[in-house]
Amino acid sequence: MTKKRKEHTFDSKCGEKAEQIIHEIETAQSQNLTAEEILTKISEYLKQEPCLTIHVIKSLARIPTPETAQLLIGMMAEADEKQVIKSIKRTLYKLKQKGVKWEEKTQKKTPILKPPKPAEPKGYLGSIDTTGSRIIVIGKPQPLRGLLVIFSIVNDQEGIQEFNLKEFSKKSFNEFMKDALASAEFPIVTAPGAYCIHLLKEAASLTQSLSRPLPQGYHDAERECRNIVWNYPAPLIYQYIPEDEVIDSAHLLKDSINLHKIMPFATWHIAAQEVEKYATRIIETQQSRIVLLPDQKEARLNTIYRDALDDLFPEEKRLLWKRRLEEVAYILLKTGKEYEAKASLSAAIDLNNPFSAIDPNPFIWNLVLKSIYILLEEDHEKKEDEKKTSLIIAP
Template identity: 25%
Template sequence: MRIAVNDKKSDKKSKEPFVVSLDEASQAALTELLERVKQTLAGGQGSEAILEILASQPPGRLAWDLALIDQLARIPHPALPEALLGYFGPGLEKIRYKALKKAFHAWKSRQVPVPALHPPKDTTPIRLPDTEPSEGYLSIIDGAGSRMVVLHLAKTGIDFNVVHALINDQQGLKDLFSLSLSKRRRRELLAEYSQQEVGQLVSVPPAYALKLIEEAYSHTTDQNLEGPAIYRRVREQLLARIDLSTAPELEDLLPKLEDSEIEAYLLKSQELILDDAFQRWMAAPEDSDHDEVIGLIDLVGRSKY
């Protein structure tokens, strides 16, 4: 019995929460990938051809992975369960395992044969003892939304003790490399960075530094870059060294200000916004931020703290 690829039930509108969670570029990439999958299935090709298509977007981004599983589960074709198993490989962690289990149930309810789904792996990291404390460092955020994150680790059971990452608030994890350095060379490198365009690096809890890398990795727009690929190789080792649950919130890291200090900062901000140099810098009229900037200047000009 041939199972149709274009099934009416899968075309019904739904809220599709997993797709909505993706940024516009990822949504477009997912739409294009699904279209290729449907065309390939319509051409009579099997799971190997589908796996090749899926591999063009490597797994690793949770939002992407969940949206992909959700959308493929709407297509009742026997090549898809096997292709998804090959795509993710054995030992899925619980959240992806549950999503895949739900997809398998959807396929089975529509008479699509599915292979055995292996139990999820235990993702609780085993904490390894450090002979010296880990350290974390951050640079300021530059005008392009990028900053450097540095981790210094004890070299116990791993072949690296330094991780340098470049993260961006829009693009995610742009670059990352791991290496092994002496304690002296690590200090020298921090000093060199501080003297360059990166600026002074500030010390932060290592769990907070790793949390920033994790968050950046989760919304990286191009998972094919070398940085995300390197991070996938060292990620489990980092999580075994640093407990992310201990990462503080940003507000807990910032110094507490007295009321007089807050007022001084507000007054200085007002002066800067009303400064001629700032007002000469204006967003172009066609820029979406133009009206917002005009409104801000007008509001601050009429305000008195």
């Protein structure tokens, strides 16, 4: 049984509508609308009344322009009926006879056997220590040769600190990651290889901005990874926790003070030389002969803390610590600490703005206090040791 061909019945009413469409096409071309825009416009008419299609196609021979040819080519790409396709080809032939020229876009034939797509590089990120340093490992698969491994330690104020480029078998690489780099306190987690390369390039740019040479082997690694690009926003954590999920959460921001109880934040502190003068002022306040009421003493100490906060965290430094909190939030998330990751991200986002005079960023406020009192405790222990030494009677 033969398949019945779809008929495009045509009457005088359809003829009037078809002529109206032709007029609209002429008007659209005079207004410099593209063939794609015109096709979108007329497609709705043709879908509603298929009887118009063939007549419109034939009538387009009366508009001998390259735009008409492109419109017909667009219609042919969407057509699935032989009758319609034949009619389009006839009209295109008539346009060509009238001297109309147009650009014919030829589709490239896809080879049957495609070359295998290169495997994505493996990426690993370490947590950030109190100085701003972290480990970045990138394993780029090499055809028939295992992995080309890029091992680096980068610092957010110094750039690339250590760099090594070496080939590993898959087995030896897994052993290296498990035995040589594994640490409960500073875990290394998987991350997109492209993002790890992005971080390494950031560190390289910082190294160069400090007028320091890039380490040996870096340019070789850069050539190996030249086609690998991170096309998403950084830091990586925002791919997993959107900013609007934590930005207005007062309890997450408040709880960020508790992050100092867990790693790596428990080890974070501001360098001694930066907080030394504030520790000295506190010692002077505590040893002052002026008798102060408890409220007065507390007010004076709070003034010192606030001075330290404002002096130690200008905008540039504030944004540096913001990035640290964002990067560590990803590590926390990957190690199963989702709530802590959100608290870290909340504290980071709050650092976009200057500190509140009444209620400054809880995480940074506690960081300042902790750093000062670490120094005070060291000073106290030093004096206690000196007292013990002075009590020893020489024989």
